[in-house]
Amino acid sequence: MARAHDIGGLKGLGPVEIERDEPVFHSEWEQRVFGITMATLGKGLYNVEQFRSGIEEIPIVPYMESSYYERWIVTLETNLIRAGVVSEDEIDARTVELSRHPGTDVGRREEAEFCEMLLSVIQAGVSPERDVEAPRRFESGDRVIAAGTTAAGHTRLPRYVRGKQGVVARLDKAFVYPETNVEGAGENPEWCYCVRFEADEVWGDGAEAGAPVYVDVWESYLEPA
Amino acid sequence: MGHDHDPISYPNLRTQAIESLLVEKGILASDAVDRVVSAYEEDIGPLNGARVVARAWSDGRYKTRLLENATGAIAELGISGMQGENMVALENTAEVHNVVVCTLCSCYPWPVLGLPPYWYKSPEYRARVVVEPRAVLAELGLEIDESRELRVWDSSAEIRYMVLPERPAGTDELAEDQLAELVSRDSMIGVAEARTP
Known part of the structure; x- marks a missing residue:
């Protein structure tokens, strides 16, 4: 099942x-x-796949009607609630309070050390590259089928290539597997390919x-053609 | 925030509600929010990518390194960071034109191009450029001849792409910093050519 965000090839959109x-x-x-998103990601309250999944869970009508950062608000709330740091009722109540008292200061607190750490992570990056012992299943030039994924929810395999044949065009490193990382079920890195x-x-x-x-894919999305 | 008397939008209120709760609970560092925003508004943007392109146009050996190991070649210029950990550079030639998209969300090479523009994140671009790239580019003013292959790169995993546009004619005499001024953000996504002087 594809979600609202998986729109490559969708017809009916304008210029x-x-x-x-x-x-x-x-x-x-x-x-x-x-x-706020970068700072709470930096605190490890959720990971980037969980951030993406929170957007993908938006039903298609509000997904299409929302602006980009409105979708970020939704996933920020979803992930903060799942992390247990705030409840939906608290956010609702505070929203009503602020609407009745516009101009209320949101408050401020500083953490110099965390701030430096976050800025240095932004400067240096955090690669999802990992070592894997298993050999690659495919080489450049191999014909493959984007057979699919068993994921019930978050996946990085676009639906428009599912079941389609292609040729491995580039060998990439092994990266953390999104389908399990999103569930907090481990990194399970796999070789990646550009097809x-x-x-x-x-x-x-x-x-x-x-x-x-x-299209860039994890190895388990592919079968030999 | 909220010092004027315009009605406050719902997203604005909701964001303030989240921020005030996180501050109250001792979870959010306000200074980190400020500094991250200013880093992406002021320091990290397409001028970085333009330096990479201008260097590749000026130095053939650098260009070879860029096409073989973009992450390393970009780091030679002191450019690195989040969403640029695993870079690939795509060379436009007389035979091939490249264009980059992320159909699933809005993956984009932040260290070289900054945060993505609104159109790159729009459903219109994400849905259409994979299936009708020539039509989309033509709408944006870039006609790609039928004789050139038009490669569409969907950033669906961990690689982040930048396009190395063709060096415009008549630029032989230009220094590297002058060349960089010809390199637009859109030319490094692949929806425009580099400017001519």
Whole structure:
């Protein structure tokens, strides 16, 4: 089952509109949502797959009607509630309170040491690369099928390539497996691959000619063709 | 926050509610929020990627390293960080044009390009560019000839992509910092060419 976010190839959407001289954030609340998310991820209250999953769980109608950072608010709430640090009732009550007393200060506290740690993580990065002992199942040029995933929820295999044949175009490192990491069920790293799919294989007749799509996948998504 | 008298939007209220609760409970570091925001507003943006492209245009051996090991070549210029841990650079040529998307969310190479623009995160771009890339690019003013292969790269796992656009004609005399000024964010996503001087 695919979720609302898995929209590669979906028909019926309008033109792409580029905003000239777009600011990084469009409002102060977008800044705060971004910063609060990075700070609470940095505290280890949830992981990036859980963050993504909280967006993917939004039903399709509100998903499509929400702005990008409105979806971040939803997953931030979902993950803070799951982490047990705040309840939905508390957030609801505080929202009502603030609406009755606009201009109320949200308060402030500082943690210099955590702040330095978070900034250095942002500068250095945190790779999901891991060592695995098992040899690769596939090599460059192998024909493969994006057979699917057993995940009931979060997966990184886009539905538009499921069941489609492609060719391994690049060998990547082994990375933490999202399907188990999202459940807190371990990292279970797997080899990754970049697979090239021809447009007519994915989209059928009438696809734009000479427009292959390259999709990055974990090994267990693939079977030999 | 909230010093003016405009009605406060629901997302704004909801965000304030979350922030005030987390501060009250001793979970959120306000200074970390401030500094993360300012890092992405002021320091981490497409000027970094433009430096990488200009170096690759100026130095053939650097370009080879960039195409073989983008993460390492980018780090040579002091650029690294979150969402850029595993980079791949895609070279545009007379035969091939590359365009990058994340159909599932909005994965994007933050250290070289900053945070993604709104259109990159929009359902319209994510849904359409994989299935009708020539049409989408044409709408954005970039016609890709039928004779050129148009490769669409869906950032669905842990690799983050940047496009190395073609060096514009008539730029032989330009120094590296002048070349960098020709490199737009959109040319490194693949929805535009580099500017001509």
